[in-house]
Amino acid sequence: MMHWAQPQEGTLTYVALGDSAGVGVGVDEPGQGYVGVIARRLAEVTGETVRVVNLSTYGAKAKNVLDAQLPKLAEVMAPDFATCVIGSNDVAWSPAFKADDFARDMTAIASKLSQGTVMGLVPNFLHWPYDRRANKANQAIL
Numbered sequence: 001m002m003h004w005a006q007p008q009e010g011t012l013t014y015v016a017l018g019d020s021a022g023v024g025v026g027v028d029e030p031g032q033g034y035v036g037v038i039a040r041r042l043a044e045v046t047g048e049t050v051r052v053v054n055l056s057t058y059g060a061k062a063k064n065v066l067d068a069q070l071p072k073l074a075e076v077m078a079p080d081f082a083t084c085v086i087g088s089n090d091v092a093w094s095p096a097f098k099a100d101d102f103a104r105d106m107t108a109i110a111s112k113l114s115q116g117t118v119m120g121l122v123p124n125f126l127h128w129p130y131d132r133r134a135n136k137a138n139q140a141i142l
Contacts, residue, residue, distance in 0.1 A: 010051030022056025085120030103140035
């Protein structure tokens with residue numbers, strides 16, 4: 001997380017909301033994760049510099065995005081690009097995944113995001129019961 005806490009400047013602002021995947025867990029350097037890749041690609045395509053405001057947190061669930069990350073997003077002056085990748089922890093770490101509750105939270109999240117925000121899907125866990133949970137979560141996101 002320290003990588004993303006560094007002060008940054010740029011002519012474009014990219015805001016990332018989500019869980020540990022957004023922080024960069026699973027890669028050698030945080031900038032190698034999807035947030036860093038998207039920021040670099042935005043800079044390449046636009047020719048602009050990109051300031052990353054990464055609000056993602058380790059272990060976050062959809063409710064965390066609603067309660068903690070979205071209020072911080074409101075403090076960012078009109079981001080030029082935003083992503084929200086959430087749901088893996090809801091699927092994998094909830095004793096009883098409730099698809100209706102998840103769908104309600106995702107609808108609330110989507111209603112507070114600017115048009116054009118990219119919403120990511122939950123990966124397929126390839127084994128029971130997570131495969132069914134992931135499918136239900138992705139139905140809610142779509």
